[in-house]
Amino acid sequence: MPSGEIVTLPYPMRLLCLCLAAFFLVHLAVGLVVLAIQTAAVRMTERATPRSAARWLLALRLFPLACSLFVVATLCVPSYLWLEPEATAEEVGFVCLLSALLAVAVCGVSIARGLRAGVQSVCYINRCQRAGIRTRVLEDPSPAWVIEGGSLMLAGIMHPRIFIPRKVMSSLSADQLGAALRHEGAHRVSRDNLKRLLILLAPGIFPFCRGFETLERHWARFTEWAADDRAVDGDTRRSLSLAAALVRVARLGPASYPSPAIGSLLDPGRDLAARVDRLLHLSPPARKSERRMPVAAAAAALAVTGLLVVALQPATFYSVHRLLEHLIH
Numbered sequence: 562m563p564s565g566e567i568v569t570l571p572y573p574m575r576l577l578c579l580c581l582a583a584f585f586l587v588h589l590a591v592g593l594v595v596l597a598i599q600t601a602a603v604r605m606t607e608r609a610t611p612r613s614a615a616r617w618l619l620a621l622r623l624f625p626l627a628c629s630l631f632v633v634a635t636l637c638v639p640s641y642l643w644l645e646p647e648a649t650a651e652e653v654g655f656v657c658l659l660s661a662l663l664a665v666a667v668c669g670v671s672i673a674r675g676l677r678a679g680v681q682s683v684c685y686i687n688r689c690q691r692a693g694i695r696t697r698v699l700e701d702p703s704p705a706w707v708i709e710g711g712s713l714m715l716a717g718i719m720h721p722r723i724f725i726p727r728k729v730m731s732s733l734s735a736d737q738l739g740a741a742l743r744h745e746g747a748h749r750v751s752r753d754n755l756k757r758l759l760i761l762l763a764p765g766i767f768p769f770c771r772g773f774e775t776l777e778r779h780w781a782r783f784t785e786w787a788a789d790d791r792a793v794d795g796d797t798r799r800s801l802s803l804a805a806a807l808v809r810v811a812r813l814g815p816a817s818y819p820s821p822a823i824g825s826l827l828d829p830g831r832d833l834a835a836r837v838d839r840l841l842h843l844s845p846p847a848r849k850s851e852r853r854m855p856v857a858a859a860a861a862a863l864a865v866t867g868l869l870v871v872a873l874q875p876a877t878f879y880s881v882h883r884l885l886e887h888l889i890h
Contacts (some may be wrong), residue, residue, distance in 0.1 A: 582660035588629040598776045603779045611786035618780040666768040675762035681820035712816035713826040715745045741804035747791035804840035
């Protein structure tokens with residue numbers, strides 16, 4: 562056996578090994594490009610509205626995963642099934658096997674991280690619903706649960722629910738509580754808890770090394786700003802009420818955060834001073850960048866369509882198969 566070939570695998574296992582190896586290598590290459598441009602991307606999004614900025618940063622964070630899955634599903638698997646002869650067994654090289662093992666590791670770590678956050682979220686919801694009191698607060702049509710301890714939180718992925726500590730309800734005025742509930746309602750409409758879970762599930766560059774903290778941190782910041790803007794909707798009185806609610810809740814002391822998939826009125830590590838300053842100096846909502854979103858979405862759809870047209874050419878499959886042959890040996 563040649564020194565570079567360390568194991569013999571049957572046809573289906575070779576396909577699995579190649580898919581995993583290709584996933585890791587493409588994800589690594591695209592991820593390094595994203596790491597190189599993430600600081601510039603954050604600076605560019607500073608000129609957009611918080612809602613648009615959060616969307617673009619989320620798309621950039623998930624792009625390595627989406628690109629890797631696209632390459633494996635549309636190029637690697639079809640070219641292998643079409644052009645690879647069904648021999649009984651074939652030797653696999655060290656680079657291919659190592660890349661496949663690293664893919665299993667990075668995906669395993671991210672899946673475990675997401676599952677742990679999901680389980681923590683479910684346990685928190687069940688515990689609060691058993692101990693709390695279901696009620697309707699002010700004009701909010703959705704039910705909420707009044708609980709003891711904790712912070713004002715939005716928990717749940719598909720059907721998010723609001724949990725309000727009794728001390729928060731007693732500390733805030735009706736206007737302040739209404740502003741806080743509108744803020745959490747904005748998170749619910751935007752499905753931000755689901756986006757948090759997707760970020761947790763997205764693999765890092767290497768096992769136990771995510772590398773995308775800058776993107777994730779600024780996405781979270783813009784997400785909070787976007788929820789603030791949606792909650793106040795350009796109303797100065799609502800803006801002042803929400804700023805006062807943030808300060809009062811912060812003065813109640815630090816609270817525990819049961820899961821990274823749960824949103825809180827005061828998320829840990831967020832810049833409270835910047836949020837309050839934005840609310841105290843409310844500016845008219847910008848709509849210009851929002852109008853660009855359909856154009857950008859159409860351009861992205863055209864780009865994906867073009868990639869599919871190129872990928873489905875026979876010449877492309879032959880080229881990919883040659884690359885896979887080099888990779889496996």
